[in-house]
Amino acid sequence: MIGRFADAVTRGVGDMTASVTEVFDPTVRLGVTGLSRAGKTVFITSLVANLMDRGRMAGFSPAARIDTAFLQPQPDDTIPRFEYERHLAALTSRTPHWPEGTRAVSELRLSLKVRPAGMLAGMRGPRVVHLDIVDYPGEWLLDLGLMEKTYDEWSARALNRLKDWGAEAYAAALADVDPAAKLEEPTAQTLAATYTEALKAARRAGAYDLTPGRFLLPGELEGSPALTFAPLPPGDAPRGSLRREMARRFEAYKSKVVQPFFRDHFARLDRQVVLLDVLGAIRRGPRAVEEMRAAIADILSAFKPGALNWLLSLLGARRVDRVLFAATKADHLHHTQHARLTAILDAMVDDARRRADFAGARTEALSIAALRATVEEMREHRGESLPVVRGRLLEGGREAALYPGELPPDPSHILTPAMQGAEGWLEAEYDIMEFAPAPLTLRPGEGPPFIRLDRAAEFLLADRL
Numbered sequence: 522m523i524g525r526f527a528d529a530v531t532r533g534v535g536d537m538t539a540s541v542t543e544v545f546d547p548t549v550r551l552g553v554t555g556l557s558r559a560g561k562t563v564f565i566t567s568l569v570a571n572l573m574d575r576g577r578m579a580g581f582s583p584a585a586r587i588d589t590a591f592l593q594p595q596p597d598d599t600i601p602r603f604e605y606e607r608h609l610a611a612l613t614s615r616t617p618h619w620p621e622g623t624r625a626v627s628e629l630r631l632s633l634k635v636r637p638a639g640m641l642a643g644m645r646g647p648r649v650v651h652l653d654i655v656d657y658p659g660e661w662l663l664d665l666g667l668m669e670k671t672y673d674e675w676s677a678r679a680l681n682r683l684k685d686w687g688a689e690a691y692a693a694a695l696a697d698v699d700p701a702a703k704l705e706e707p708t709a710q711t712l713a714a715t716y717t718e719a720l721k722a723a724r725r726a727g728a729y730d731l732t733p734g735r736f737l738l739p740g741e742l743e744g745s746p747a748l749t750f751a752p753l754p755p756g757d758a759p760r761g762s763l764r765r766e767m768a769r770r771f772e773a774y775k776s777k778v779v780q781p782f783f784r785d786h787f788a789r790l791d792r793q794v795v796l797l798d799v800l801g802a803i804r805r806g807p808r809a810v811e812e813m814r815a816a817i818a819d820i821l822s823a824f825k826p827g828a829l830n831w832l833l834s835l836l837g838a839r840r841v842d843r844v845l846f847a848a849t850k851a852d853h854l855h856h857t858q859h860a861r862l863t864a865i866l867d868a869m870v871d872d873a874r875r876r877a878d879f880a881g882a883r884t885e886a887l888s889i890a891a892l893r894a895t896v897e898e899m900r901e902h903r904g905e906s907l908p909v910v911r912g913r914l915l916e917g918g919r920e921a922a923l924y925p926g927e928l929p930p931d932p933s934h935i936l937t938p939a940m941q942g943a944e945g946w947l948e949a950e951y952d953i954m955e956f957a958p959a960p961l962t963l964r965p966g967e968g969p970p971f972i973r974l975d976r977a978a979e980f981l982l983a984d985r986l
């Protein structure tokens with residue numbers, strides 16, 4: 522900020538007024554995260570479209586005071602821009618399709634011209650508030666836990682997790698190597714590749730906390746030597762040995778990859794939304810739900826005040842004071858079940874707050890659909906009237922009605938078996954199909970249809986406007 526201010530000063534008085542006001546325009550940095558396919562790209566695209574055309578944003582109290590909303594060049598030149606226009610075109614084309622999801626960090630600045638509220642309304646003109654949206658993979662957020670671990674500690678935990686999630690191939694690869702022997706690069710590469718495959722398989726099965734996050738989503742580090750390490754059982758690590766080199770690369774990953782990410786992106790956020798595919802976890806079964814619950818606690822602890830102090834001497838670090846946990850794709854459920862989905866997420870967040878002894882940011886749980894792809898109806902089935910949702914299937918393009926199963930009114934009927942390590946759900950089966958986005962006919966002033974996206978914006982942004 523000092524740098525930018527100095528720039529403005531040296532540019533002469535003429536444009537100084539403009540630059541100085543820009544420097545002091547209030548800015549809200551909103552982080553959007555969640556594991557791959559949680560719905561980040563769709564969320565940001567629909568949020569921005571609905572902040573630009575606010576016809577559906579009845580639940581967003583500042584909407585009526587916003588004169589205009591427009592995209593501007595973002596403040597950080599080195600971060601890729603979130604490809605809003607391309608993603609919106611995908612969703613709103615004549616043959617709509619889902620955009621490509623988040624692979625790395627990106628940013629978008631939306632500027633809102635807002636009239637003041639309350640007593641100031643008649644006295645002050647509108648002001649501009651910049652909303653900087655930072656999209657980043659949840660996989661990278663979980664890497665924060667690595668910072669306080671040594672290579673041996675991390676290895677022990679990583680090997681244990683793989684045992685839980687079945688990784689015979691990696692165990693077999695380990696059996697073939699002597700970690701105390703001299704490093705041979707092909708061995709390191711094979712181990713890293715086999716370990717990466719094991720992580721991917723565990724993720725598909727519903728495991729959440731899998732590190733290093735860049736092995737799952739490498740971003741710009743695809744193929745880089747920074748990612749050629751893997752966990753090894755404890756033992757001797759003579760100079761030049763495989764084990765010694767793996768430990769060195771692990772430390773380099775922490776200092777060269779994890780730490781800069783937290784310093785440059787995470788530490789500068791004001792607000793955070795964590796998107797969770799809760800329905801997807803329920804469909805996968807109790808183990809996946811339990812993983813999600815544990816992950817919410819890990820994520821929350823990243824937002825604990827002071828959590829980062831030891832990590833970085835943070836110049837101008839901000840503090841996230843609101844974290845929204847949102848269960849995405851709620852349009853897979855009839856609205857009569859939304860409250861139950863929210864109650865399940867709410868119970869997970871509550872439990873995480875208690876476990877993490879979390880007294881920092883305000884948290885909230887919501888069920889949302891950033892882009893509604895279904896319509897609701899009642900269907901007769903074996904003499905019963907079932908509330909279903911109908912849409913066009915992603916695979917095959919056929920219209921289909923979905924009854925995903927009835928969520929229990931009491932969240933403990935989901936969370937308790939999950940915590941107890943049950944193999945499956947006793948009471949019901951849950952099924953989900955994937956729908957394609959529906960063709961849209963938008964009236965002027967309206968953004969794409971959603972469920973409770975306005976409520977999400979209210980919690981995350983309203984008090985700053």
Ligand code: GDP
Pocket residue numbers: 555556557558559560561562563564619620621622623849850851852853889890891892893894895955956
């Ligand atoms: P990202 O990897 O977190 O960026 O996830 P995306 O935003 O790309 O979403 C992943 C997939 O989830 C999409 O391709 C859609 O299939 C689905 N999806 C995301 N949001 C919604 C939604 O609001 N409704 C429905 N029905 N599906 C969604």
